[in-house]
Amino acid sequence: MPVTKFDIEEKYKYQNGFDSYFETEAVPNALPTAQNSPQKPPLGLYAEKLSGTAFTAPRHENKQSWLYRILPACSHPPFTAAQAPNESLGLGPEPFRRLHHIPNQLRWDPFDHDNSGSSGAESGGAHDFVSGLHLLAGAGDPAMKQGLAMYSYAAGKSMGEREAFYSADGDLLVVPQEGALDVRTEMGWLLVRPMEICVIPRGVRYQVRLIKADNGTEQPARGYALELFQGRFALPELGPIGSNGLANARDFQAPVAHFDDFDYGTTASDGPNEYRITGKFNNTLHTTTQRHTPFDVVAWHGNYYPYKYDLGRFNTIGSISFDHPDPSIFTVLSAPSDHPGTAVADFVIFPPRWLVGEDTFRPPWYHRNTMSEFMGLIRGGYDAKKGGKGGFVPGGASLHNVMSGHGPDVESYEGARNAELKPAKVGEGSCAFMFESCLMVGVTDWGLKTCQKVQAEYSDHSWGGVKVHWKGGKE
Numbered sequence: 220m221p222v223t224k225f226d227i228e229e230k231y232k233y234q235n236g237f238d239s240y241f242e243t244e245a246v247p248n249a250l251p252t253a254q255n256s257p258q259k260p261p262l263g264l265y266a267e268k269l270s271g272t273a274f275t276a277p278r279h280e281n282k283q284s285w286l287y288r289i290l291p292a293c294s295h296p297p298f299t300a301a302q303a304p305n306e307s308l309g310l311g312p313e314p315f316r317r318l319h320h321i322p323n324q325l326r327w328d329p330f331d332h333d334n335s336g337s338s339g340a341e342s343g344g345a346h347d348f349v350s351g352l353h354l355l356a357g358a359g360d361p362a363m364k365q366g367l368a369m370y371s372y373a374a375g376k377s378m379g380e381r382e383a384f385y386s387a388d389g390d391l392l393v394v395p396q397e398g399a400l401d402v403r404t405e406m407g408w409l410l411v412r413p414m415e416i417c418v419i420p421r422g423v424r425y426q427v428r429l430i431k432a433d434n435g436t437e438q439p440a441r442g443y444a445l446e447l448f449q450g451r452f453a454l455p456e457l458g459p460i461g462s463n464g465l466a467n468a469r470d471f472q473a474p475v476a477h478f479d480d481f482d483y484g485t486t487a488s489d490g491p492n493e494y495r496i497t498g499k500f501n502n503t504l505h506t507t508t509q510r511h512t513p514f515d516v517v518a519w520h521g522n523y524y525p526y527k528y529d530l531g532r533f534n535t536i537g538s539i540s541f542d543h544p545d546p547s548i549f550t551v552l553s554a555p556s557d558h559p560g561t562a563v564a565d566f567v568i569f570p571p572r573w574l575v576g577e578d579t580f581r582p583p584w585y586h587r588n589t590m591s592e593f594m595g596l597i598r599g600g601y602d603a604k605k606g607g608k609g610g611f612v613p614g615g616a617s618l619h620n621v622m623s624g625h626g627p628d629v630e631s632y633e634g635a636r637n638a639e640l641k642p643a644k645v646g647e648g649s650c651a652f653m654f655e656s657c658l659m660v661g662v663t664d665w666g667l668k669t670c671q672k673v674q675a676e677y678s679d680h681s682w683g684g685v686k687v688h689w690k691g692g693k694e
């Protein structure tokens with residue numbers, strides 16, 4: 220392998236801030252001064268604009284970046300519709316048309332890792348991050364830039380060194396549950412471990428690698444992802460909380476520019492090697508092979524970029540008097556709809572926290588919600604549900620759709636009803652999360668049947684035995 224100019228420390232340098240205007244250059248003076256598109260950009264680079272919003276979007280919403288690269292992204296042979304690596308990715312608009320909208324509470328045992336491949340030292344699985352994405356549920360339509368998709372992923376091998384993926388359908392929020400993802404993007408590298416998340420915006424090309432264990436095998440990765448067809452994740456308003464709290468802007472990290480300084484021909488079409496680019500376009504994968512690396516961005520500036528966040532940095536806030544607050548206090552990122560306060564997708568976490576509420580039922584209350592609630596567990600347990608076999612366990616998930624009643628299972632309810640209310644730390648070593656959406660989501664065939672993880676007894680075991688405490692109107 221040719222040596223790049225980038226050593227390992229450089230690779231994981233980040234720029235800190237949310238929704239910031241960043242600039243970064245891997246080679247000094249690669250960014251033009253005081254203009255974006257000079258007649259001849261510095262160092263023989265091409266200037267390329269990447270638009271995340273309409274050119275004319277209002278300033279506070281406008282997202283664009285300028286990339287200074289060795290060859291422009293347009294230099295590639297035509298894309299052709301790819302052979303489906305697996306149906307589950309939601310290939311073709313068809314799985315989206317076949318969504319099952321059902322009012323039942325659903326819970327899944329942990330989804331399988333990808334152990335479908337050879338057991339060779341180099342590759343533990345047949346699927347990489349892209350072919351290992353399983354469409355679980357969704358709403359809307361990427362062609363209309365409306366709605367979202369929810370995935371679980373299981374990757375047993377890295378994407379090829381000469382492969383890149385992008386989605387024209389939406390921004391992808393990735394929540395690793397097991398196994399770190401070494402994400403190489405056009406705009407630089409992001410190392411995303413369990414208990415961290417990343418967001419890769421629409422259009423940005425990237426390659427997901429797994430981390431090698433000491434014995435040389437790649438560590439399989441499993442997790443969850445949400446693709447946002449409309450709008451953009453933002454930090455939630457803080458209202459009376461004030462100017463700091465929840466996820467703080469400075470804890471979001473964006474990559475620094477990094478590029479490959481080798482493998483070029485004299486034109487875009489005569490480089491020594493082929494690079495496979497896969498694009499997701501209206502839920503269909505398309506591929507092309509080009510003879511130059513997509514990882515050739517020497518410098519960039521702008522506010523449209525991928526980023527990561529360490530969930531351990533979340534500043535959790537809760538009640539210090541009584542009653543269980545709405546889970547909106549745990550919102551990390553929120554993608555608003557056109558209606559203020561109503562999110563197409565909220566990303567909410569349940570981190571370790573002190574509960575001190577007096578005369579309070581401390582776990583979540585029983586409820587029915589006009590929003591849909593998809594939950595996953597990164598590690599540990601969740602205070603409203605039992606763990607263990609057949610329970611809510613790391614790597615599993617649940618879906619409580621629009622107006623589907625849910626709340627603590629009978630054991631959690633009785634435990635909390637009778638608990639001594641001294642200050643207690645809940646969730647030590649745990650982190651559950653929720654994708655909450657104003658949209659009713661439908662579940663795919665894969666999610667309902669093919670994955671074979673649906674817990675048939677979930678509802679009955681959780682709530683069938685809920686006790687009658689009513690004593691005919693007497694205490």
Ligand SMILES: O=C(O)Cc1cc(O)ccc1O
Pocket residue numbers: 543544545546582583584586592603619625626653
């Ligand atoms: O249903 C759930 O477990 C998620 C949830 C948590 C909470 O603290 C309040 C409401 C809510 O929907």
Ligand SMILES: [Fe+2]
Pocket residue numbers: 583586588592619625
């Ligand atoms: Fe809920």
